[in-house]
Amino acid sequence: MHSLTLLATRSIGERFYDAFIKADRWKLYLEGLGVTIQITIFAALLGVIIGMVLAFMKLSRRKNGKHSIFSLIATAYVDIIRGTPSVLQLMIMYFVILTSVNSGVLVAIISFGINSGAYVCEIIRAGILAVDSGQMEAGRSLGLSQATTMRKIIIPQAIKNVLPPLGNEFIVLMKETAIVGYVALADITRVAQQIGSRTFDYFPPLIIAAAVYFVIIKILSVLLGVLERRLRKSDLR
Amino acid sequence: MISVKNLHKSFGDLQVLRGINYQVDKGQKIVIVGPSGSGKSTFLRCLNLLEVPTEGEVWFEDIQVNGKKTDINKVRRNMGMVFQHFNLFNNLTIMDNITLAPTSLKLQTKEEAKENALALLRRVNLEEKADSYPAQLSGGQKQRIAIVRSLAMNPKVMLFDEPTSALDPEMVGEVLDVMKELAESGMTMIVVTHEMGFAREVASKVLFMDEGQILEENTPDLFFTVPKNPRLQDFLSKVL
Numbered sequence: 001m002h003s004l005t006l007l008a009t010r011s012i013g014e015r016f017y018d019a020f021i022k023a024d025r026w027k028l029y030l031e032g033l034g035v036t037i038q039i040t041i042f043a044a045l046l047g048v049i050i051g052m053v054l055a056f057m058k059l060s061r062r063k064n065g066k067h068s069i070f071s072l073i074a075t076a077y078v079d080i081i082r083g084t085p086s087v088l089q090l091m092i093m094y095f096v097i098l099t100s101v102n103s104g105v106l107v108a109i110i111s112f113g114i115n116s117g118a119y120v121c122e123i124i125r126a127g128i129l130a131v132d133s134g135q136m137e138a139g140r141s142l143g144l145s146q147a148t149t150m151r152k153i154i155i156p157q158a159i160k161n162v163l164p165p166l167g168n169e170f171i172v173l174m175k176e177t178a179i180v181g182y183v184a185l186a187d188i189t190r191v192a193q194q195i196g197s198r199t200f201d202y203f204p205p206l207i208i209a210a211a212v213y214f215v216i217i218k219i220l221s222v223l224l225g226v227l228e229r230r231l232r233k234s235d236l237r
Numbered sequence: 238m239i240s241v242k243n244l245h246k247s248f249g250d251l252q253v254l255r256g257i258n259y260q261v262d263k264g265q266k267i268v269i270v271g272p273s274g275s276g277k278s279t280f281l282r283c284l285n286l287l288e289v290p291t292e293g294e295v296w297f298e299d300i301q302v303n304g305k306k307t308d309i310n311k312v313r314r315n316m317g318m319v320f321q322h323f324n325l326f327n328n329l330t331i332m333d334n335i336t337l338a339p340t341s342l343k344l345q346t347k348e349e350a351k352e353n354a355l356a357l358l359r360r361v362n363l364e365e366k367a368d369s370y371p372a373q374l375s376g377g378q379k380q381r382i383a384i385v386r387s388l389a390m391n392p393k394v395m396l397f398d399e400p401t402s403a404l405d406p407e408m409v410g411e412v413l414d415v416m417k418e419l420a421e422s423g424m425t426m427i428v429v430t431h432e433m434g435f436a437r438e439v440a441s442k443v444l445f446m447d448e449g450q451i452l453e454e455n456t457p458d459l460f461f462t463v464p465k466n467p468r469l470q471d472f473l474s475k476v477l
C-alpha cells in the first residue's frame with residue numbers, strides 16, 4: 001500500500017530519476033551492460049569455433065557417401081541443443097556440471113557458446129551447401145583435391161553467404177543472455193529487476209534496460225544491413 | 238588412349254549406363270549425341286570419375302581410372318572438362334581462374350602460369366578480361382574462359398558436356414569456333430552436343446547413345462546419311 005500511494009504522488013520524471021540517477025544507480029546499469037556484452041562477445045566467439053568444427057563434422061561423409069560417425073555426433077549435438085531450453089542448459093551447467101568453476105560469467109560464456117555453436121553449425125552448413133556444386137566439380141576436374149577446392153573456392157564463397165545470418169545470430173544471442181539472472185549473474189536485465197525491487201517501482205528500470213538493448217541491437221542491425229548490401233554489390237562487381 | 242570396358246552405372250535402382258565398350262585413340266574427336274536422359278553426361282563423368290562406375294573399367298593410357306589405388310587427382314590433370322554451366326570460380330578473377338590449378342599443384346610457377354594464361358586468353362580474344370570476375374562476362378565469354386582454364390593444365394584429352402546448350406544462340410558460334418580450332422590443333426576430344434553441324438564438320442566418329450548404351454557408331458558422313466538403328470533414324474528426323 002505504502003509504495004502504491006507513493007507512486008501515485010510522484011511524477012514520471014521523479015520516478016526515472018530514482019531509477020537511474022539517485023544513488024549513482026546508472027553505474028549499476030553500466031556494470032550490468034558490461035556483463036551482458038562480455039558474455040555475448042565471448043560466447044559468440046566460442047560459438048563460431050564450435051559451430052565451424054560441427055559444420056565440417058556434419059558435412060563429412062564416408063567413402064561410400066554415407067554419413068560418417070563425426071556427422072552423426074554433430075547431428076546429435078545440434079538436435080539436443082536445439083531441442084532443449086537454453087535457460088535449462090545454463091542451469092545444468094551452473095548447478096550440475098561446472099560447479100567447480102568459480103566465475104559465473106565464465107560458466108555463462110561456456111553455456112551460451114555451446115548453445116550458439118549448434119545454431120552457428122547450421123548457418124555454416126547451409127552457407128557451404130548453398131555454393132553451387134558445379135564449383136566443387138570444376139575444381140576436382142582440374143585435379144585439385146577436395147581440401148584445396150574447399151579452401152580456395154568453396155569457403156570464400158560460403159563466407160559471403162554466412163556473414164549476414166551470423167550477425168543475426170549475434171543479436172539473438174545478446175537478447176538470450178538476459179536469462180543469466182537465473183544463475184545469479186548481474187547482467188543488465190537482472191540489474192534492472194534489482195533496482196525495481198529496491199525502489200518499489202519496476203516500470204522505469206525495466207524500460208531503461210529494454211531501451212539499452214534496443215539501441216544496441218538497432219545499431220547492430222543497421223551495420224548488418226550495410227554489410228549485406230556491400231556483399232551483394234561485390235557479387236555483381 | 239581411353240578405353241572403356243563393360244561400363245555400368247546405376248543411381249540406386251535407376252540403371253543409367255548399361256554396358257558401354259569403347260575405345261578412343263589419340264587425336265580422335267568423338268561426338269556423342271542422343272536424347273536427353275540417355276546417360277551422355279553420366280558417361281562423360283565416369284571417364285574422369287566425377288561419377289564412380291558401378292561396374293566395368295575405365296582406362297586412361299596405362300592407368301585404370303577407377304582402379305582402387307589410382308591417384309585420381311593425377312589422372313584428372315590430363316583430362317580437361319568443360320561443363321554446360323561453365324562453372325567458373327565466382328570468387329576469382331579470370332586470371333586466377335586460369336592459374337589456380339597449375340600453380341596450386343606446383344606444375345608452373347606464378348610467372349609461367351600467368352604468361353601461359355595471357356597467351357591462352359589472346360588465343361580466344363579475351364585478353365582484356367584478365368582482371369574481370371566471371372559475373373561480368375557473357376555466357377559465350379565464360380565458356381571460352383572455361384575452355385582456356387582447362388587448357389592451362391596442358392591436358393591430353395578434353396571432355397565437353399553440352400558446352401553450348403546454356404548459351405544464347407548468338408554466342409554459340411564463338412564457342413564452337415574455339416572448339417574447332419582446338420580440334421585442328423590435334424587435341425583428343427570427346428564432345429556431347431546437339432550441334433549436328435559441329436559433329437559433321439569436326440568428328441572423327443559420331444556415337445548415338447540411348448538408354449545407357451551406344452546404339453550406333455560411324456563416321457559423320459554415314460552416321461547422318463545412312464543411319465541404321467531405327468531409334469537413331471527417329472532421333473535424327475527430330476533434330477535435323
Ligand SMILES: Nc1ncnc2c1ncn2[C@@H]1O[C@H](COP(=O)(O)OP(=O)(O)O)[C@@H](O)[C@H]1O
Nearest residue numbers: 248251253271272273274275276277278279280
Ligand atoms: N546424381 C544423380 N543421381 C540420380 N540420378 C541421376 C544422377 N545423375 C543423372 N541421373 C539420372 O540419370 C539419367 C541420365 O542422366 P544424364 O547422364 O545426365 O543424361 P543426359 O546427359 O544424356 O541427358 C537421367 O535419368 C538422370 O535423371
Ligand SMILES: [Mg+2]
Nearest residue numbers: 277278279399
Ligand atoms: Mg547431359
